[in-house]
Amino acid sequence: MKSLVNLVLLVVALAFFAACEKAPQQEVDAAKAALETAKAAEAEIYAGQDFNMAQDTLNMAVAEIEAQNAKFALTRNYDQAKKLLASATGKATTAQTMATENKAMVKAEVENLLATINTDIEATRTMMKKAPKGKEGKAALQMMTQELDAVVASIAEANNLYTAGKFMAAKDNLTANKDKVMSLQNELTTAMTKTRK
Amino acid sequence: MNMKTKNRISTIVLSALLLVVLVFVFVLFAKPDFPSESVRLSVEAIGRARSANAQVYAHREFLQAQNYYNKSLDAFRTENNKLPYQRNYQLALSYSGNALKMARQALEKTEVRIKTLRNDFSLGLKQVKARRDSVLVPVNYLELNSVFSQSLNQINVLLFRSEESYKREELNEAITLLQEVDNLIDQLKTELDETVKSSFGNSGQWEAIVAKAIRESKENGSAVIIVDKLARLCRLYKSGTLTNEFDAEFGSNWIGDKQHQGDHRTPEGIYRIKKKKERSLTKYYKALEINYPNESDEEHFQQLIEDNVIESGSKIGGLIEIHGAGGRGFNWTEGCVALTNENIDILYKNVSAGTPVIIVGSLNHSTELIKKLTAEIP
Numbered sequence: 001m002k003s004l005v006n007l008v009l010l011v012v013a014l015a016f017f018a019a020c021e022k023a024p025q026q027e028v029d030a031a032k033a034a035l036e037t038a039k040a041a042e043a044e045i046y047a048g049q050d051f052n053m054a055q056d057t058l059n060m061a062v063a064e065i066e067a068q069n070a071k072f073a074l075t076r077n078y079d080q081a082k083k084l085l086a087s088a089t090g091k092a093t094t095a096q097t098m099a100t101e102n103k104a105m106v107k108a109e110v111e112n113l114l115a116t117i118n119t120d121i122e123a124t125r126t127m128m129k130k131a132p133k134g135k136e137g138k139a140a141l142q143m144m145t146q147e148l149d150a151v152v153a154s155i156a157e158a159n160n161l162y163t164a165g166k167f168m169a170a171k172d173n174l175t176a177n178k179d180k181v182m183s184l185q186n187e188l189t190t191a192m193t194k195t196r197k
Numbered sequence: 198m199n200m201k202t203k204n205r206i207s208t209i210v211l212s213a214l215l216l217v218v219l220v221f222v223f224v225l226f227a228k229p230d231f232p233s234e235s236v237r238l239s240v241e242a243i244g245r246a247r248s249a250n251a252q253v254y255a256h257r258e259f260l261q262a263q264n265y266y267n268k269s270l271d272a273f274r275t276e277n278n279k280l281p282y283q284r285n286y287q288l289a290l291s292y293s294g295n296a297l298k299m300a301r302q303a304l305e306k307t308e309v310r311i312k313t314l315r316n317d318f319s320l321g322l323k324q325v326k327a328r329r330d331s332v333l334v335p336v337n338y339l340e341l342n343s344v345f346s347q348s349l350n351q352i353n354v355l356l357f358r359s360e361e362s363y364k365r366e367e368l369n370e371a372i373t374l375l376q377e378v379d380n381l382i383d384q385l386k387t388e389l390d391e392t393v394k395s396s397f398g399n400s401g402q403w404e405a406i407v408a409k410a411i412r413e414s415k416e417n418g419s420a421v422i423i424v425d426k427l428a429r430l431c432r433l434y435k436s437g438t439l440t441n442e443f444d445a446e447f448g449s450n451w452i453g454d455k456q457h458q459g460d461h462r463t464p465e466g467i468y469r470i471k472k473k474k475e476r477s478l479t480k481y482y483k484a485l486e487i488n489y490p491n492e493s494d495e496e497h498f499q500q501l502i503e504d505n506v507i508e509s510g511s512k513i514g515g516l517i518e519i520h521g522a523g524g525r526g527f528n529w530t531e532g533c534v535a536l537t538n539e540n541i542d543i544l545y546k547n548v549s550a551g552t553p554v555i556i557v558g559s560l561n562h563s564t565e566l567i568k569k570l571t572a573e574i575p
Contacts, residue, residue, distance in 0.1 A: 049248075056244035062270060063236045069277040070231030070284075139449050139529050146343035150350035168365070169358060176357035180350065 023065050024078050027085040031058050034092035038099065046106075047098035054091035061085045106167040113174035114162070117155060120181045121148060127188045137191070144184055151177045231273075232286055235293045239266055242300035246307065253369065254314075255306035262299035269293035314368040318359075321375045325356065328382045328575050335389055335570040339452065340528055348385050352378055386574050393567050396452045397427055400564040403557035406467065410555050411437050420552050422470075422519070422544070424534055426451060426463060427559035427567060431519065431536060433544060440547070443540040446523045448532040453558070455489070455532055457498065457507050458514030463532050464489045468554040473545065474518070482521025482538045483545050487554050489517035519544065519554070 035054055043051040061084035068076045125148065128141050154177050161170035243262055246252075251259040272289035329352055336345055359374035407423050414421040415437025423432045426447055433441040447463040448455075455464035468491060474484040490498065490513045498513045514532065521542075523535030534556070536544065559567070 052244070052247045055247065056240070059240045059243065059266070060237075063233075063240050066270060066273040066277065067231050067233045067236070069274070072281070139527060142449065143343050143346075146346040147350065150346040153347055154350055154354050168361075172358040172361045173354055175361075176354040177350075179357075180353070 022078075023069060024082050024085060027082055027089070028058075028062065028065070031061065031085045031088040031092065034089045034096070038092045038096035041096045041099040042103060043092075043095040043099035045099070046102040047095040050091055050095035050098055054088050054095055057084055057088035057091055061088055103167065106171055110158075110162050110167050110170045110174065113171065113178060114155070114158070117151075117174055117178050117181065120178065120185070121151065124148060124181055124185050124188065127185060127192070131188050131191055140191070144187070147180070147184060151180055231277075232290050232293065235290055235297070236269070236273075239269070239293045239296040239300060242297050242304070246300045246303040249304055249307045250311075250366075251300075251303035251307040253307075254310040255303040258299050258303035258306055262296050262303055265292045265296035265299055269296055311368065314372060318363055318368065318371050318375065321372065321379075322356075322360070324575070325375055325378050325382070328379070329356070331574045332382055332385055332389070334573075335393075335567060336385075338567065338570065339389075339392070340449075341389070341392070341452075345385060345388070348381055348388075352381050352385075355381070382574075386571065389571050392452065393564075393571055397559040397564045397567065400557075400559045400561050403465075403559065404561050407555055407557060407560060410434075410467075410553055414553075420548050422548065422552060422554045424463075424519075424554065424556040425560050425563055426465070426557065428563035431534060431540075431544070433547060435547065441540075441543055443536050443544065444524070446525060446530060446535040447528045448530050449528050451528045454497070455494075455514065455517075456501055457511040459531075460514075461531055463530070463534060463556065464494060464517055465556050465558050466491065466493055468517075468556065470548055470550050470552045470554060473548075473550060474520075479518070479520060480522075481518070481533075481535070483541045484518040484520035484533075485541075485545065485548065485554075486516065486518045489515060 269292035524537035
């Protein structure tokens with residue numbers, strides 16, 4: 001009788017421990033690490049929506065884990081929490097990838113603008129040399145030289161923004177300056193066309 | 198041991214086992230329900246606030262919501278580690294409730310803040326653009342675009358950046374950039390005021406010189422030419438009466454008195470016509486050469502060299518004329534006064550060598566006009 005009771009208790013204890021499911025701590029850590037990596041890649045700036053979704057999904061997963069932890073050990077089920085954690089990790093990774101891509105894209109745009117605007121400025125200076133002189137033209141060209149110098153000074157500021165990693169601001173600065181250079185080129189083209197006629 | 202005793206012991210053991218099982222079941226299941234709904238609501242509210250950018254526009258409230266939420270999770274964990282019948286989720290629930298409340302407040306504040314910032318931006322953009330345009334009026338009139346070219350370009354670049362930030366919903370950045378533009382306009386306005394004050398501030402003195410010259414013209418029955426640079430006018434008085442008024446153009450660097458050769462400034466002072474030049478003697482149709490530099494100009498030039506304002510090797514310059522070939526609509530000469538050919542014809546006929554020529558920076562009327570233009574900048 002005694003051995004029967006012991007056997008029953010042993011079986012119950014084994015079954016109890018076997019059925020006990022552990023909280024998915026490893027997955028939680030993985031999701032948190034993925035979010036940190038995304039944050040370091042400036043996902044908040046360059047992939048804000050995806051980053052927010054990853055953060056929210058992680059919050060939901062942690063809440064679900066606590067809901068399961070509150071249950072009797074034999075009835076705990078972390079499947080939903082694991083699904084959410086996998087989703088949070090995936091979204092964070094996507095946010096990180098997108099941020100890296102978007103940032104690289106803006107950076108490349110800035111580099112391209114920096115390279116082309118200097119060429120444009122040189123082209124404008126060459127056009128100015130060929131532009132009609134005379135007293136009127138001379139004064140207008142003098143004015144244009146000042147305006148080009150102002151553009152050059154502003155590009156130095158864009159360079160500083162680029163070095164500081166503020167690519168969006170650098171891009172906007174360069175776009176505005178490029179527009180200015182193009183308008184000067186148009187003015188010169190018009191003046192040269194008029195003279196030819 | 199007889200059968201009866203055995204049965205009794207079995208009953209006692211089974212009863213004890215049953216009691217243990219009952220206690221076990223009680224310990225396991227007699228626990229409060231986990232408040233999943235409350236937690237879900239706070240998680241969702243924080244998510245909504247985050248999507249609306251509450252971390253930017255209602256930073257304090259959003260941070261509080263997150264802190265409460267983290268505290269609620271900690272409290273839930275603490276309770277879940279206890280035996281079920283010992284659990285009490287009240288504190289965790291209270292934190293969770295606070296998280297929900299703060300997240301909702303953060304969202305509300307964000308929505309209001311975004312609306313306010315959008316309105317502020319639209320209004321600010323309109324005002325800043327109006328200010329920029331009104332600064333351009335005196336800048337254009339005084340032909341100071343080249344002097345202020347860097348500030349003007351910076352204003353336009355920052356305005357562009359501000360508008361682009363607004364398009365990206367970076368409202369704080371957009372407003373900050375607008376404020377930077379506003380500050381730049383303030384600086385430009387101050388510089389403009391200083392230029393007007395230093396270059397045209399002594400119009401009272403000039404007014405007296407001109408009045409004296411007109412009086413003498415009346416007394417002597419002679420002609421006098423008065424040139425007002427700021428008003429861009431050349432006036433002819435005969436016997437103290439204004440007979441003609443001509444539009445005039447000056448040196449490209451026209452503000453202020455001439456200092457040295459090649460500075461493209463038109464001199465200011467009391468002169469006389471030195472020589473009348475017919476068409477064959479000038480490339481500017483007809484010309485009236487004045488006696489620049491006079492004694493006062495020589496003294497002024499020496500003083501500027503002594504004060505290291507100009508380089509010691511500089512030359513004072515000369516050959517300042519009132520000539521034709523003007524009417525271009527802007528200041529372009531190397532320091533002369535240019536009139537249209539039609540107007541130099543009239544002037545040429547009515548003056549002779551020795552006729553006084555008074556060139557002033559401005560008279561009261563024109564100074565007031567430019568002061569009004571700068572004062573009109575909002």
